[in-house]
Amino acid sequence: MAEREYRTALGASTPERITLLGHDLADDVMGSVGFGELAFWLATQRRPTPGETRVFEAVLAALADHGFTPTAIVTRLTYLSAPDSVQGALAAGLLGGGSRFLGVTEDCGRFLHDVLTSVDGELPTDEAGWDAIALATVREQRAAKRFVPGLGHHVHKQGDPRTPRLFEIATEERLFGPHLALFAAIGRVHPQVLGRTLPLNGAGVCGAALADLGLPLELLRGFALLARTAGLIGQLAEELRHPVANDIFLSVDLNNRSVDPDPYEPGAPHG
Numbered sequence: 001m002a003e004r005e006y007r008t009a010l011g012a013s014t015p016e017r018i019t020l021l022g023h024d025l026a027d028d029v030m031g032s033v034g035f036g037e038l039a040f041w042l043a044t045q046r047r048p049t050p051g052e053t054r055v056f057e058a059v060l061a062a063l064a065d066h067g068f069t070p071t072a073i074v075t076r077l078t079y080l081s082a083p084d085s086v087q088g089a090l091a092a093g094l095l096g097g098g099s100r101f102l103g104v105t106e107d108c109g110r111f112l113h114d115v116l117t118s119v120d121g122e123l124p125t126d127e128a129g130w131d132a133i134a135l136a137t138v139r140e141q142r143a144a145k146r147f148v149p150g151l152g153h154h155v156h157k158q159g160d161p162r163t164p165r166l167f168e169i170a171t172e173e174r175l176f177g178p179h180l181a182l183f184a185a186i187g188r189v190h191p192q193v194l195g196r197t198l199p200l201n202g203a204g205v206c207g208a209a210l211a212d213l214g215l216p217l218e219l220l221r222g223f224a225l226l227a228r229t230a231g232l233i234g235q236l237a238e239e240l241r242h243p244v245a246n247d248i249f250l251s252v253d254l255n256n257r258s259v260d261p262d263p264y265e266p267g268a269p270h271g
Helices: 025-029 035-044 050-063 070-081 086-095 103-117 127-143 162-172 178-194 202-212 217-241 245-253
Strands: 011-013 018-020
Touching: 018 025, 035 050, 035 217, 050 162, 050 202, 050 217, 070 086, 070 217, 070 245, 086 217, 103 178, 103 202, 103 217, 127 178, 162 178, 162 202, 178 202, 202 217
Parallel strands: none
Antiparallel strands: 011 018
């Protein structure tokens, strides 16, 4: 029986050499290729242009850390409980990357892509055309009682500072594509439907930018998690120098109070 062959264009090694993406790792990659560029290259198996690298790395920077979010808190608390398991602390934080935190990047990218693929004919070439599509999209979401991914932020209620900056960088690099154009239009027209103005949040604009770079929609959350990994390492580094996890734990543990059981009743409102 012949041995089975497993082919890969990624990393491979022999006793003398390591190759990565068809290049010698030691001679061609190490010291020559930045980590952001390499991450893009690994995901697409094509080397990004300098402009693509700049936009991609701006996204990573935008998503790396955003303060004491649940992902940061659980990482610090897990490290408090198991200081022998850095990987467990990081994993705990990353597992919290869902629909409310970090997952919006993927949700927004997919949402915008679905809208774009449903457009009949050519995509618009001016703001008026994009506004018309955005208006119909927001109205449809409102009628279906669904949120528009990437619209609104619990802290930056008057505007997320990451959003205009990423628009600017993408424009400078001539990478302001249809996903970003539609997202910007949603920002302009949604008050007509919702009756109030909500900010376009940073996680959402990151999803639009990643989609415009042609990155796989299925991996958009993965790039958000890649960015947040760096932030969580920073959280652990700060925890080592200025620990707060025990205070967070004690603030709950020392202030709990016993109450009567609240049995679950199917169909009853909760929260």
